[in-house]
Amino acid sequence: xxxxxxxxxxxxxxxxxxxxxxxxxxxxxxxxxxxxxxxxxxxxxxxxxxxxxxxxxxxxxxxxxxxxxxxxxxxxxxxxxxxxxxxxxxxxxxxxxxxxxxxxxxxxxxxxxxxxxxxxxxxxxxxxxxxxxxxxxxxxxxxxxxxxxxxxxxxxxxxxxxxxxxxxxxxxxxxxxxxxxxxxxxxxxxxxxxxxxxxxxxxxxxxxxxxxxxxxxxxxxxxxxxxxxxxxxxxxxxxxxxxxxxxxxxxxxxxxxxxxxxxxxxxxxxxxxxxxxxxxxxxxxxxxxxxxxxxxxxxxxxxxxxxxxxxxxxxxxxxxxxxxxxxxxxxxxxxxxxxxxxxxxxxx
Amino acid sequence: xxxxxxxxxxxxxxxxxxxxxxxxxxxxxxxxxxxxxxxxxxxxxxxxxxxxxxxxxxxxxxxxxxxxxxxxxxxxxxxxxxxxxxxxxxxxxxxxxxxxxxxxxxxxxxxxxxxxxxxxxxxxxxxxxxxxxxxxxxxxxxxxxxxxxxxxxxxxxxxxxxxxxxxxxxxxxxxxxxxxxxxxxxxxxxxxxxxxxxxxxxxxxxxxxxxxxxxxxxxxxxxxxxxxxxxxxxxxxxxxxxxxxxxxxxxxxxxxxxxxxxxxxxxxxxxxxxxxxxxxxxxxxxxxxxxxxxxxxxxxxxxxxxxxxxxxxxxxxxxxxxxxxxxxxxxxxxxxxxxxxxxxxxxx
Numbered sequence: 001x002x003x004x005x006x007x008x009x010x011x012x013x014x015x016x017x018x019x020x021x022x023x024x025x026x027x028x029x030x031x032x033x034x035x036x037x038x039x040x041x042x043x044x045x046x047x048x049x050x051x052x053x054x055x056x057x058x059x060x061x062x063x064x065x066x067x068x069x070x071x072x073x074x075x076x077x078x079x080x081x082x083x084x085x086x087x088x089x090x091x092x093x094x095x096x097x098x099x100x101x102x103x104x105x106x107x108x109x110x111x112x113x114x115x116x117x118x119x120x121x122x123x124x125x126x127x128x129x130x131x132x133x134x135x136x137x138x139x140x141x142x143x144x145x146x147x148x149x150x151x152x153x154x155x156x157x158x159x160x161x162x163x164x165x166x167x168x169x170x171x172x173x174x175x176x177x178x179x180x181x182x183x184x185x186x187x188x189x190x191x192x193x194x195x196x197x198x199x200x201x202x203x204x205x206x207x208x209x210x211x212x213x214x215x216x217x218x219x220x221x222x223x224x225x226x227x228x229x230x231x232x233x234x235x236x237x238x239x240x241x242x243x244x245x246x247x248x249x250x251x252x253x254x255x256x257x258x259x260x261x262x263x264x265x266x267x268x269x270x271x272x273x274x275x276x277x278x279x280x281x282x283x284x285x286x287x288x289x290x291x292x293x294x295x296x297x298x299x300x301x302x303x304x305x306x307x308x309x310x311x312x313x314x315x316x317x318x319x320x321x322x323x324x325x326x327x328x329x330x331x332x333x334x335x336x337x338x339x340x341x342x343x344x345x346x347x348x
Numbered sequence: 349x350x351x352x353x354x355x356x357x358x359x360x361x362x363x364x365x366x367x368x369x370x371x372x373x374x375x376x377x378x379x380x381x382x383x384x385x386x387x388x389x390x391x392x393x394x395x396x397x398x399x400x401x402x403x404x405x406x407x408x409x410x411x412x413x414x415x416x417x418x419x420x421x422x423x424x425x426x427x428x429x430x431x432x433x434x435x436x437x438x439x440x441x442x443x444x445x446x447x448x449x450x451x452x453x454x455x456x457x458x459x460x461x462x463x464x465x466x467x468x469x470x471x472x473x474x475x476x477x478x479x480x481x482x483x484x485x486x487x488x489x490x491x492x493x494x495x496x497x498x499x500x501x502x503x504x505x506x507x508x509x510x511x512x513x514x515x516x517x518x519x520x521x522x523x524x525x526x527x528x529x530x531x532x533x534x535x536x537x538x539x540x541x542x543x544x545x546x547x548x549x550x551x552x553x554x555x556x557x558x559x560x561x562x563x564x565x566x567x568x569x570x571x572x573x574x575x576x577x578x579x580x581x582x583x584x585x586x587x588x589x590x591x592x593x594x595x596x597x598x599x600x601x602x603x604x605x606x607x608x609x610x611x612x613x614x615x616x617x618x619x620x621x622x623x624x625x626x627x628x629x630x631x632x633x634x635x636x637x638x639x640x641x642x643x644x645x646x647x648x649x650x651x652x653x654x655x656x657x658x659x660x661x662x663x664x665x666x667x668x669x670x671x672x673x674x675x676x677x678x679x680x681x682x683x684x685x686x687x688x689x690x691x692x693x694x695x696x
Binding site: 071073074075076078103104105106107108110133146148149150151153161163171173175179204205223224227228229230231233234236237238241242243244247248249270272273274276277278283286287289290293294297298299300301302305307308 | 419421422423424426451452453454455456458481494496497498499501509511519521523527552553571572575576577578579581582584585586589590591592595596597618620621622624625626631634635637638641642645646647648649650653655656
């Protein structure tokens with residue numbers, strides 16, 4: 001289904017308002033989720049809104065929470081999310097990092113009492129218009145295997161990085177530390193599609209292509225094996241151990257666990273002020289130079305070698321112009337949400 | 349060959365002094381390289397000393413350079429390495445980040461006019477005794493393919509992370525963003541061993557197991573494909589674009605390029621002061637909890653599921669007790685260095 005960015009944003013905002021969410025928070029949440037859809041990252045966009053709102057209605061997420069700084073210094077902050085919708089707490093925490101980085105050069109913002117925060121990339125990209133480099137990461141319930149283990153050992157702990165460029169698109173890396181994000185496996189299961197080899201291991205750690213086994217009887221493979229496991233471990237340390245959040249198996253599932261309970265997710269955000277190091281125009285020229293080098297590399301057949309995030313930013317340009325082509329699993333989820341909210345989807 | 353840590357350290361120091369290197373810098377360099385060997389990371393330890401000293405003798409690296417801060421603020425510094433031996437500049441830059449993080453909470457130190465800095469992990473682990481979390485990363489000449497490209501597109505740009513624990517070993521992640529570091533392929537070529545499938549692509553981007561093709565006619569594969577390429581790109585931005593260092597193809601090879609020229613490598617270091625966020629004892633308990641969870645995970649057959657860096661720290665314990673078992677390629681390199689330096693290896 002094709003829908004305009006404005007119409008999708010309005011629907012999401014209305015659904016949130018209908019659940020009693022504070023209007024400013026509803027806008028922030030819709031901003032994050034709709035932007036994610038414009039990138040074509042449909043596994044982490046508006047599809048998830050139904051589950052978030054379910055937790056809001058059951059009080060696992062507060063309708064009008066107040067994320068606040070509980071500890072801070074020149075270049076750091078520890079933020080308590082107050083079990084607000086994770087988009088609200090995460091935007092607050094990233095904004096805090098950006099504000100502090102302006103004078104300190106870099107700043108780190110740890111966040112506890114968070115929930116599933118959607119696409120890591122959104123928060124990292126908040127740094128771009130500030131002429132900063134942005135980072136974001138979060139933990140989640142174990143769903144990923146480690147080589148040598150049977151079952152899930154770490155979360156798919158996502159990581160994102162974003163930086164501005166000059167005449168080229170900005171860059172963004174937004175990745176799960178599993179081979180693919182769990183959302184891709186869920187989407188395949190919903191749509192009845194087989195998954196490629198290499199994504200999933202069954203309960204005995206044998207390869208499987210049966211997406212329906214996930215996550216109760218299968219684990220995602222770690223990105224590149226042991227290294228991906230180690231990166232996920234690092235993210236667990238930064239987003240959970242350091243921030244006083246739930247660690248690994250202590251985290252509750254944002255989709256399956258009792259919706260009246262906070263999930264306890266942690267997250268971490270970082271911003272680097274580019275002008276602390278060199279004039280922004282100089283940095284942007286240097287970025288364009290690096291990106292041009294990627295573009296001009298000899299290719300095996302592919303027409304373009306894309307810089308990180310370039311595909312997403314191209315999708316966004318098209319989405320803003322022509323609307324978003326929502327996949328069926330997203331439409332199904334939004335229709336169900338509309339029904340539960342007394343709204344129409346697509347909105348009239 | 350088995351050699352004691354003290355004897356290996358003395359030999360490295362003597363070889364550096366023989367080349368005219370400042371005594372304090374000789375000690376620092378030997379500290380880094382010998383520690384790396386104690387971890388069993390022989391590709392990045394004393395084996396490389398011969399090539400570093402060659403550049404010192406030819407003035408591509410300064411005998412007595414003076415790394416200095418050229419720009420700084422509450423939580424950042426830009427360091428010019430002055431083409432000193434990279435271990436010297438990198439230790440200086442990491443120390444700077446640690447000092448600033450103590451009051452700021454986090455600090456970032458960018459380094460330009462550096463050279464090949466050996467094992468990224470060494471600098472990250474400097475944070476451990478300071479009750480901090482450490483990071484290090486660096487760029488290098490392109491040697492890694494990106495999916496869709498023919499030939500090398502990015503450096504194997506290493507990344508390291510380290511954090512203290514309580515009764516468990518500290519943790520360390522030290523990885524190339526290629527499937528394996530180029531040093532492993534060079535070592536296989538020297539020892540005449542075949543390499544496993546998946547490590548290397550020939551000039552047409554077809555898989556090859558011929559280690560001798562690297563690096564003139566083959567490229568390393570990127571860790572996990574496109575994601576590894578994107579992580580390498582991020583490291584290029586942080587260590588080179590932001591620091592004013594040589595970018596990608598502008599970097600010279602520390603082994604093959606004219607040894608009278610500086611290579612122009614960049615690097616970046618970061619430290620997070622744990623006590624800014626929570627009491628150190630609390631953090632260490634939480635780390636032990638996470639590590640214990642890894643250890644107790646069900647296994648497919650492996651006796652132990654190791655936390656990141658645990659294998660290296662176990663190796664180090666053994667090396668300090670029983671000496672280091674140097675592989676043949678390292679012995680060959682140290683013997684050649686001894687000959688060039690008028691020294692004996694092993695030292696008498």
